[in-house]
Amino acid sequence: MEYRKTQLEALSHFLAENEMEILHALNVDMRRPPFEGQIADISLIKNEVNEALNNLSYWMKDECVDKNLATKLDCAFVRKDPYGVVLIISPFNYPFHLTLIPMVGAIAAGNCIIVKPSEQSSCSEKLLAEVLPTYLDPETFAVVTGGAEPTSKLLENKFDYIMFTGSPRIGKIVMSAAAKHLTPLTLELGGQNPCYVDCCCNFQNAANRIVWGKFFNCGQTCLAPDYVICTIETQERLMPCLRQAIREFYGCNPRESPDYGRMINDKHFQRVRALLDSGRVAIGGETDECDRYIAPTVLADVKEWEPVMQEEVFGPILPIFIVRDLDEAIQYINSKERPLALYAFSCDNKVVNRVLDCTSSGGFCGNDCIMHATLVSLPFGGVGYSGFGMYHGKYGFDTFTHHRGCLSRCMGLEAINCIRYPPYSQRKLDLLVAATEVRRKGFCTLL
Template sequence: MERAGEIVQSVFSGQWDIRQQRKVPEIPKQIKDMQSTEGAGAQPQQHKFQEIPLQSDAGQAGSSGASGQQRGFPGQSKNSGSSGQAGSSGASGQQRGSSGQAGSCGASGQQRGFSGQPGSCSSSGQQGSSGQAESSGSSGRGSSGQAGSSGSSGQQRGFSGQAGSSGSSGQQWGFPGQSKCSASSGQPGSSGSSGQQRGSLGQAGSSGSSGQAGSSGSSGQQRGSSGQAGSSGSSGQAGSSGSSGRGSSGQAGSSSGQQQKIQDLPSPSQDNKGGELSRMNPYAGLVDCLRATWLTGKTRPMEYRQGQLEALNRFLEERRSDLLHALNQDMRRPHFEGEVAEVAFTRSEVNNALNNLSCWMKDENVSKNLATKLDCAFIRKDPYGVVVIIAPYNYPINLLLVPLVGAIAAGNCVIVKPSELARHTERLLAEALPCYLDPETFAVVTGGSEEVTKLLENQFDYIFFTGSPRVGKIIMTAAAKHLTPLTLELGGKNPCYVDKCCNFQNAANRIVWGKFFNAGQTCIAPDYVICTIETQERLMPCLRQAIREFYGECPQDSPDFGRLIDDKHFRRLRAFLECGRVAIGGESDECDRYIAPTVLADVKEWEPIMQEEVFGPILPIFTVGDLDEAIHYINRKQRPLVAYAFSCDCKVVNHVLNCTSSGNFSGNDTIIYSTLVSLPFGGIGYSGLGKYHGKFSFDTFTHQRGTLLRCMGLEAINTVRYPPYTEGKLQLLLSLVDVKRKGMCTLL
């Protein structure tokens, strides 16, 4: 009991370390005297994680003798130093400033500044971005600037820069890739410090020369984003002493006091042994860093989202030739197809988002009942938070960046994972994309299935996956562990019905183009043709002519016909050539990963090619007796991503549309429908979950937050719902909230 009483007394007096479950060691008298002098007027720490002022606010804020947290989001707040100037004296908590200047004198805590110039007087824990910071024995974070620490033993993370540590004995993580503009996956090195250092797309080396980050025996955290960090003795370097600070696009400092790590922010990694996850999972720190940035509200303003979308547009324009070259190296993709399906389409999505973003972001007013007529009811378009986008190899730019457009427009922080199979495109995206986007809010992670598995062990707020149904099940299982919402863009066997009443040559041209575009590696390509035997006989010569006109007598020599992604997919597809009867094509070359545009006739339902998605340049024709039998066959199978129907009779096309179910539908053409940003794109059932393109992408990454605001007055109106309950109150309340059928009149 005496021991318990001592613990309780220590907790209330602030002398008990909850994490270590022990009493805080006695502070020497000299240090106590210093703290009592510098921290006069300090108050208990206050956390305000959820207060996000309106975007239009701007002004100045200052605080003196405060010991709580101050965070500034884009706008104005009396206690958050946002869009103006903020100062604190004798503070022992956190202070954050956004788009302004912040300074602290004798402060003991953390200070964060975004897009401003925070400064410090007599401070010992400074961090700057686009500037310089000096401190020793502390932890700091910087973005687009220089920061360093000396005599500390905590964490150091660098993004979009170079980081090194000397005299450390902790852990260092590097994420795959290397870039001179953004730090994602570099070379980490450490010696003798008791902390952690993480770098993403950068290089980590030891000891402080200009453009490097060094820490020696430091305690706290240091993060640099899009900048340089170094230890004392190098030009434009920073050191830290006895505090922690954070800065972005400016200079920030605070001195002499409590050190607070990124884990102090609400984070899923703190739940369910999050500390163990951080030590074992190489991506936990990256996810925590992005979540910390998102909680500051940095991604919420419309101006910020527009700026990132404009940067993505610049990436597409300035690196266009590099992107097309990488696509050609991976799959020998013709530049025509790369421009149409990858670069131009993504650029259209970006422009569409920029044109409509202000409208999409507006609160959506809703109808109200009589009980809420005096209130304000609307739907707030909130971002989810930290999201991850995982893309496949077949359209490695389109299927990565188009979802990214929606995620940026919705105000999320994003991790993108390009396909490792398209290795040239993956390398280009990992190295170049971080040079254009803000490394504090976006990151590129590379690797294969093992890296994806590790990545998805972290809790995200939304997962967007494009790929096969087999992998989609794995992704959905990982999401279920954290109850994470997700979108699955999968594939399937897309039927293409050709009616006996048809312009066969026109139909053949459109089918051949849609099927053999990108060598058949398209999730919305016609997977098989279904028709009667008579229709097959009339369609076959038209298909042969279309293939000859498009790719010549020898398609292998054509510059307009691509190649398969790798040997594994080549061998899988070559086995399909044993099915049915080869009517057109059938040639293959394993060394070139080439399979000719091929049409198979007399294919049976039980053959392997009819059991799984083809996803290659082989088109089987499956024959039925009539239209009704074709519809019956389609409906017996898993619902496809898209269904096609060709007929000169619009009634036939509409009959197929009305009697089948699929993610999308196109009549008398194939894949061209996907270029419309006004149409939702997505599957149903086995072919996927969710939709995107255009505004649907924005909606996918947006939480529709129902909101009701009412005043504190007029309480007499509310008495009808309060006890004691009476029959009169019940009838009156029901008349206020009930929804009546239209066209019905009730006589009172």
């Protein structure tokens, strides 16, 4: 326990003593505003570290479990063992957040860790590779850098657990490599996150929250709402509110706003710019290839088969998809792969709860976007195509922990055990079944 706490404290010191360097690296890589870097890549990581330090002694304790009559005098418990050596592969969009928060769980669980940050956010990768190891024990923690080839070589090795955050395409490669060694893993993948907006709504409040969630980090967020789904009447009322929110947040010319980021590289810029051909540009649409700038954009008249509705946008483009009513919205959402997050806006709680009850997603947030991921008390993870496994808070500790079922019995009282030994008899069978059965509570049979 003391060793784990020492390493968590060291991680905390890394954040505190390199705050300006972290913010600078994020700004160089993605023009990330310091405010966004402070919230997403420093504050939330600190929360995870503090949560682990506050609760580690409790999390690590053996967990006593219920016993049957046959083991009433014995000790039955769950031991929390580390898996061993953990590999964490993180993406470019939140290079510190998505590297260090999984690390918190893995450290708390007592594992050795190899980290592979994304080479695309090169300034952040360099900081993680050169500075982070000076804070942590080099005997148990290491950072590996490079692109696809070093990652492939890394995956040829046998690990005890792998955590990957990134696209479903690469997730399949990682899962295939893990399967060769029967290595358990967690996949945090992407997908299209729907955002249902009801006709009964405070449209300006909804627009403010959607615009913030969509254009935070220039839309390069796996939890960002990928598309708004609503009726034509709702679109007509929502559109001016979206326009007003964008203007209030980023000014008349978002390109000059210090609070608006840029695409990570030319490849992603080209990919996202091509999505502007879908539907009709209702707001924004301006681009600058030299600056990797794509304006906060809203698309209308989008069709189901168009490219922007076929893939995770991962950029500052928000399509609006029209349906007749809530039933059709739910039907459409359920016709697609299950998303990492799902959002529903309505002043009627019955509507929000209906969306929650009738759909499946990794996480859900009613009347806001992304904010559910700020709680260390909630599990974070996908379902189906958006991934599997979870972390944050104790869920991270549990993910990187082998829960070892243990029973410790005394050497005496052999008379109790003899009912399970040959020669068998009906009486022994009846006694053993009675001694090991689980009875239903509050259940009785009417004769």
